[in-house]
Amino acid sequence: MSRVELLEADQVPFGTRPFFPAEGPASPIVGALAQVPELLEVAMPFIAVVFGPSSVDLRTKEIVVLRVSAKLGCRYCVQSHTVAAWDAGLSVQETRGLCGEPLTMGGREDALVAWCDAFCAVPEPVPRALTARLREHFAEHELVELALLAGATAMLNRFCTSLELPTGAATLARFEAEGVAA
Amino acid sequence: MSVGDTLRAAIAAGQVGDRLWLYSNYHCNLRCVYCLTESAPGVARRLLAADEMVAAADEAVALGFRSLGVTGGEPFVVAEMPEVAAQLARRLPLIVLTNATLFTPRLLARLRPLADLPVTLQISLDSADPDVNDELRSPKNFAKVVDAIPRLVEMGIPVRVATTGDHNTAEEMERLCALHRRLGVPDEEHVVRPVVRRGRASENDMGVVAAAKDLHPELTLTADGAFWSPFAPTVRGGRLDLDLLVSRTRLPLERPTGALLRLTAANPEGTDTSLNIR
Numbered sequence: 438m439s440r441v442e443l444l445e446a447d448q449v450p451f452g453t454r455p456f457f458p459a460e461g462p463a464s465p466i467v468g469a470l471a472q473v474p475e476l477l478e479v480a481m482p483f484i485a486v487v488f489g490p491s492s493v494d495l496r497t498k499e500i501v502v503l504r505v506s507a508k509l510g511c512r513y514c515v516q517s518h519t520v521a522a523w524d525a526g527l528s529v530q531e532t533r534g535l536c537g538e539p540l541t542m543g544g545r546e547d548a549l550v551a552w553c554d555a556f557c558a559v560p561e562p563v564p565r566a567l568t569a570r571l572r573e574h575f576a577e578h579e580l581v582e583l584a585l586l587a588g589a590t591a592m593l594n595r596f597c598t599s600l601e602l603p604t605g606a607a608t609l610a611r612f613e614a615e616g617v618a619a
Numbered sequence: 620m621s622v623g624d625t626l627r628a629a630i631a632a633g634q635v636g637d638r639l640w641l642y643s644n645y646h647c648n649l650r651c652v653y654c655l656t657e658s659a660p661g662v663a664r665r666l667l668a669a670d671e672m673v674a675a676a677d678e679a680v681a682l683g684f685r686s687l688g689v690t691g692g693e694p695f696v697v698a699e700m701p702e703v704a705a706q707l708a709r710r711l712p713l714i715v716l717t718n719a720t721l722f723t724p725r726l727l728a729r730l731r732p733l734a735d736l737p738v739t740l741q742i743s744l745d746s747a748d749p750d751v752n753d754e755l756r757s758p759k760n761f762a763k764v765v766d767a768i769p770r771l772v773e774m775g776i777p778v779r780v781a782t783t784g785d786h787n788t789a790e791e792m793e794r795l796c797a798l799h800r801r802l803g804v805p806d807e808e809h810v811v812r813p814v815v816r817r818g819r820a821s822e823n824d825m826g827v828v829a830a831a832k833d834l835h836p837e838l839t840l841t842a843d844g845a846f847w848s849p850f851a852p853t854v855r856g857g858r859l860d861l862d863l864l865v866s867r868t869r870l871p872l873e874r875p876t877g878a879l880l881r882l883t884a885a886n887p888e889g890t891d892t893s894l895n896i897r
Contacts, residue, residue: 444861450861451882452881452882472867474867475866475867476867
């Protein structure tokens with residue numbers, strides 16, 4: 438399915454091995470990036486910081502990632518981050534909503550979803566009114582973080598979609614375990 | 620500390636080799652049974668452009684590398700190699716690994732300027748017995764090599780003889796050494812190295828297994844990227860091995876050099892290869 442070879446741990450440049458798990462398959466993103474060690478070396482720490490625990494709570498971050506991924510049509514990221522969103526406390530109903538017509542989730546999160554939709558409406562700029570609405574709920578530095586998170590998500594959306602990266606087996610297994618269609 | 624400063628310190632400490640290797644190409648007029656790169660006529664050429672090799676040499680000087688090496692494939696199937704070698708050797712001392720089977724009078728005439736430059740040609744010769752040598756390397760290889768070496772020596776171009784493999788008995792090795800002395804190559808310019816179990820050698824169940832710790836780190840540029848050592852960018856079953864890939868970026872040379880240095884940073888001073896594969 439993938440349009441590029443996804444390297445396994447026993448094939449990869451030895452400097453990239455720390456990015457591979459001791460057991461089991463690596464993320465397809467890691468398997469693809471291992472083709473270019475110098476990119477993997479900087480991209481993974483960047484991804485870990487942008488998508489991992491930070492000053493913005495994980496539930497908020499996963500709303501951004503899932504909504505942007507859904508709007509930009511990235512199957513890989515939607516599936517992977519649906520699971521991540523569940524782990525961050527979103528319900529199946531909420532993740533379904535973020536992939537379609539979102540539920541009303543309250544002022545803060547509704548503002549966030551509206552901002553994400555505007556973020557994806559390229560080439561139009563995000564209306565100032567939506568940024569102002571977001572500012573009612575988030576500090577200045579959080580706006581910066583959310584903008585970079587949305588941007589990094591868009592980057593990975595296009596990366597994963599253009600290379601047709603396959604959804605990881607663990608992600609698909611989780612959908613099955615939850616009784617939800619992937 | 621700049622990459623150059625770090626490199627110079629690592630070279631001084633014996634952690635990194637002082638030579639920058641350039642894989643000029645992967646194709647070859649021979650098909651040796653132990654070839655690391657499955658080189659042969661008709662394989663993908665994977666050429667490094669001449670101007671890129673020269674640019675790399677310029678950057679190597681600035682960074683603190685002390686010598687250059689060109690290998691392949693057979694470098695002299697690349698039409699402009701005599702002139703490229705001269706350009707490289709004007710920047711740093713150069714060794715070119717060659718099978719010496721293409722040295723026609725016309726090509727030798729083009730090599731003449733190398734006599735005035737710090738250039739050594741390393742020529743493979745695996746046995747004093749023509750049949751044994753040619754079985755490993757290719758038909759008529761022996762005759763061409765023993766014809767070419769004295770001509771090069773006479774021209775004033777230093778020659779080093781490289782013997783690959785441990786197939787020679789003590790008596791056979793003595794005959795081989797007598798041969799290279801007769802050809803004008805002194806003992807100190809004869810190197811014997813093991814077959815490394817990669818590439819075609821691996822397909823043919825030959826040689827010693829070598830991991831990164833067994834191979835002295837010497838930055839090696841190829842068309843596919845920068846590798847840990849000249850024994851690293853090997854091909855097996857037509858597929859390039861990536862296990863010892865350092866970076867896809869070749870130039871600016873500072874980038875792969877920095878990547879190599881980061882990989883070697885954990886080596887204690889003086890760490891050397893466990894198999895002495897050079």
